[in-house]
Amino acid sequence: MDQDGMDPKDWQAFRRQAHRMLEASLDQLEQVRDRPWKPVPESVQQGYAIRGEGGDVVDRITRDVLPYHGGNIHPRFWGWVQGSGLASDLIAGMAGAAINANVGGRDHGAVYMERAVVDWTRTKMGMPEQAGGVLTAGTSQATVIAFQAARVRAMAEVRKTGQQGTRLTAYAGQGVHNATRKAMELLGIGADNLRLVPLMDGQMDGGALARMVAEDRAAGAVPFLMVGTAGSVDLGLFDDLNMLADLASEQNLWLHVDGAFGAWTRIAEDPWYSLTDGLGRADSIALDFHKWMYVGYDCAIALIRNVADQRAAFAARPAYLEGADRGLAGGDPWYCDYGIDLSRGNRAIKVWTALEMHGEAAFAAAITDNCRMAAYMADRVTAAPQMAMGAQVVSNVCVFTARADLEAAAQSALNADIAQTLQETGEAVFSTTRVDGVVMLRAAITNHRTRAADVEAALAAVADLAAR
Ligand SMILES: *Cc1c(COP(=O)(O)O)cnc(C)c1O
Numbered sequence: 116m117d118q119d120g121m122d123p124k125d126w127q128a129f130r131r132q133a134h135r136m137l138e139a140s141l142d143q144l145e146q147v148r149d150r151p152w153k154p155v156p157e158s159v160q161q162g163y164a165i166r167g168e169g170g171d172v173v174d175r176i177t178r179d180v181l182p183y184h185g186g187n188i189h190p191r192f193w194g195w196v197q198g199s200g201l202a203s204d205l206i207a208g209m210a211g212a213a214i215n216a217n218v219g220g221r222d223h224g225a226v227y228m229e230r231a232v233v234d235w236t237r238t239k240m241g242m243p244e245q246a247g248g249v250l251t252a253g254t255s256q257a258t259v260i261a262f263q264a265a266r267v268r269a270m271a272e273v274r275k276t277g278q279q280g281t282r283l284t285a286y287a288g289q290g291v292h293n294a295t296r297k298a299m300e301l302l303g304i305g306a307d308n309l310r311l312v313p314l315m316d317g318q319m320d321g322g323a324l325a326r327m328v329a330e331d332r333a334a335g336a337v338p339f340l341m342v343g344t345a346g347s348v349d350l351g352l353f354d355d356l357n358m359l360a361d362l363a364s365e366q367n368l369w370l371h372v373d374g375a376f377g378a379w380t381r382i383a384e385d386p387w388y389s390l391t392d393g394l395g396r397a398d399s400i401a402l403d404f405h406k407w408m409y410v411g412y413d414c415a416i417a418l419i420r421n422v423a424d425q426r427a428a429f430a431a432r433p434a435y436l437e438g439a440d441r442g443l444a445g446g447d448p449w450y451c452d453y454g455i456d457l458s459r460g461n462r463a464i465k466v467w468t469a470l471e472m473h474g475e476a477a478f479a480a481a482i483t484d485n486c487r488m489a490a491y492m493a494d495r496v497t498a499a500p501q502m503a504m505g506a507q508v509v510s511n512v513c514v515f516t517a518r519a520d521l522e523a524a525a526q527s528a529l530n531a532d533i534a535q536t537l538q539e540t541g542e543a544v545f546s547t548t549r550v551d552g553v554v555m556l557r558a559a560i561t562n563h564r565t566r567a568a569d570v571e572a573a574l575a576a577v578a579d580l581a582a583r
Contacts, residue, residue, distance in 0.1 A: 132173050137205070139177040144188070144202050147564070151541030152186025159183065186544050191569045193558035194538075194546035196348060196376050196406050201563075204411035207468035216461040218250075220436070220449025229450065229463035235470070236416055239381055240374075240402075241395020247422030249453035250404075250414060250462040254375040255294040257401035257417035260454045262298045262340065264399060264419050264428040265369035269339035274428070277303075284308045284331045287342035288319035290349055292373055294401075295342050308336070317352040317509070319343065321362055328366050341368045345391050346377015349548050351489075351512030351559065353377060356393030369398045375415075376561055377510060378402040380486075382479040387486045387510055398424070407482060407511075407561045410465040417454060425453050481563040482511075488560050489513045492570045499578060505550035511560045514548060517581035527554035533580045543573035 123129035143150065159179050187197040216225035233248035251257045262285075266273055270281060283304050287295050289311045299309045310331070312324045328338045341363050343354040356372060363370035372378070378400060380387040394400065397420065404414040419425040430452035432438065439445050451457045470478070492513040496502045503519030516526050517533055530547060531554050537543045545556040556577065 128171075132171050135173045136176065137209075139173070139181060140205055141202075143181050143184075144200075144205070147188050148190055150182065150184075151189045151191070152184065152538060152544060153182065153541060154539070155183045186538070187562075188564075189544070190562060190564035190566065191543040191573055192562060193560050193565070194544040196559045196561055198403070198406045198409050198412070199562040199564055200411050201409050201465075201469050201473075203469045203472045204465055206472075207465045208411070210468070211461045211464045214461065218459045218461050218463070219451040219457045220438075220446070221443050222446030223443070225461040225463065226446055226450070228461075228467050230448075232463040232466045232470075233416065233418075236402075237418055240378060240400055240418060241381070242397075242400070242418055242420055243395075245422055246418055246420050247425040247448075247453055248416050248418040249425075249450050250416050250459075250466075251454060252413045253294075253405070253415045254292075254373065254401045254403050255297060256455065257415050258294045258298040258371070258373065259301055260417040260425075260429070261371045261399035261401055261419065262302055262304075264424045265340045265371060266302065266304070267428040268369060268424050269337065271427075282308060282336040283339045284310055284328075284336045285340035285342060286310050286312055286324055286327060286338070286368075288312050288314050288344055288347075288354060290314065290347050290352070291342055291344055292348045292375065294375075295373060314352075317350070319354045319359065321355075321358050324362060325366065328368070338366065338368055341366075341370050343370060343372045343397070344377075345372050345374035345394060346380070346510060348375070349512075349557075350506045350514060351377065351508070351510040353380075353390040353509065356391065356396065358393075360393050360396035363398070370396070371399045371401070372397040374400050374402040376403060376406040376559075379407040379478075379482050380510060382475065383483040383486060384479070387483065390510060404462075404466050407485070408466065408469070408478060409481070409561070409563050410469050414462040414465055429453055429455075485511045485560040485562065485565065488565050488567065488570055489558065491567060492558060492560075492574065495570065495574050499574065501581060502574075502578070505548075505553070505555040513558045513560070514550060514555050516553065516555050517577050523553050527552075529581065530554045530556050533577055536580055537573070537576055540576075542576045543569075545573075545577075 162179055186192050188200050218225045218229055237246045296306050296309055299306050310327050312319045331338050343356050343359045345353050360370055380390045400418045404410045405412045489508050489511045493504055493508040496504055496515045501518045501520055503516055505514040517530055534545045534547050545558055547554050548557045
């Protein structure tokens with residue numbers, strides 16, 4: 116092998132390839148409106164098989180990869196809760212690849228950049244200066260990190276001894292995201308020890324919660340954690356976080372908030388801003404950048420109110436990771452002391468580039484506008500003769516049925532069919548959910564590209580299909 120290993124032998128040729136890839140990627144985003152999701156043809160699926168023949172792959176990527184994206188970059192994509200990505204990700208991605216930083220620790224630029232992103236986010240969420248944070252793949256992973264910190268606070272020796280028969284219990288509202296259940300499973304606490312608290316007017320019922328905690332204590336369990344939701348995945352509901360924070364301090368429980376997307380109402384205008392009042396009082400918050408801050412997958416954060424709790428749960432420096440007071444092994448914190456991963460990618464650069472390029476105000480405006488679009492969609496649904504809302508719009512999620520005049524089973528079949536048909540025609544992407552057993556169309560608008568005309572066109576397409 117020559118001196119530079121696997122680097123290009125002909126840098127001029129590689130430059131041309133890279134420029135072509137950049138141009139194709141820019142075309143993709145500039146023309147995204149004309150490039151909705153489409154199914155991957157079988158020949159293309161099979162064409163992904165590794166050939167390992169070497170050479171210029173740019174044409175292949177442009178032909179076989181770019182067109183078959185997941186749809187979420189399109190302005191009329193509102194399925195599930197997915198972010199739409201940003202053009203700035205292209206720039207961040209190039210710079211990130213050129214550095215190839217491992218942000219587990221040590222002393223280099225990406226570590227400082229992540230600190231800046233953690234710090235900015237902490238401030239926006241209203242957490243105090245002694246809070247700690249680490250970027251993660253998603254809210255799912257951030258939830259595991261937060262729960263482990265909560266568990267170590269409840270059982271100081273648990274890292275060494277395990278739970279030794281102690282039955283820890285946690286509390287969350289009905290409709291809590293499965294990430295909470297999964298974290299309970301992964302930590303060995305067990306999904307049965309996640310107690311689901313009934314909702315009252317869409318919020319966790321504090322009285323019921325207190326009763327369940329008392330019952331569990333009487334039965335010998337050790338309640339340790341309460342999980343509030345800021346933006347439920349199904350309907351975009353928000354718990355009363357101030358009430359939960361009061362209860363948590365009364366009951367000596369750790370308050371975690373799943374704010375995967377909804378936490379970002381903290382930078383929106385009122386009335387949406389007020390949905391997250393009390394958020395900064397949480398012991399931990401898990402939230403995504405890749406949903407409602409629009410940055411490319413994957414990027415999220417676990418914020419822990421007291422960095423000492425975070426370090427107590429994760430810090431460990433075996434001989435091969437000893438720090439130094441100067442040189443590359445210097446610097447503190449090392450993010451390996453703050454979460455699960457030792458080797459970690461440079462996620463912060465996506466957030467940092469986006470914020471530096473657009474400014475916080477642009478995100479605040481886009482998030483506010485998404486809430487307005489959901490309200491606008493609800494207005495249009497309400498005004499349409501046969502459609503009806505399935506639930507009130509609280510933030511950015513609009514759930515409705517195309518034909519309220521039909522029986523439940525017929526509505527379900529029709530709504531499911533409309534969702535699939537519109538996905539396949541490329542007209543719009545709704546996902547579905549169930550309200551009182553009826554399958555309904557669901558739009559979660561975390562898409563800075565959506566305009567009022569998109570909402571109008573999508574609803575017209577729904578009405579068209581519903582009339583057939
Ligand atoms: C998406 C979501 C999660 C899971 O987050 P990931 O980033 O997908 O791991 C958890 N809670 C809520 C409310 C979500 O919307």
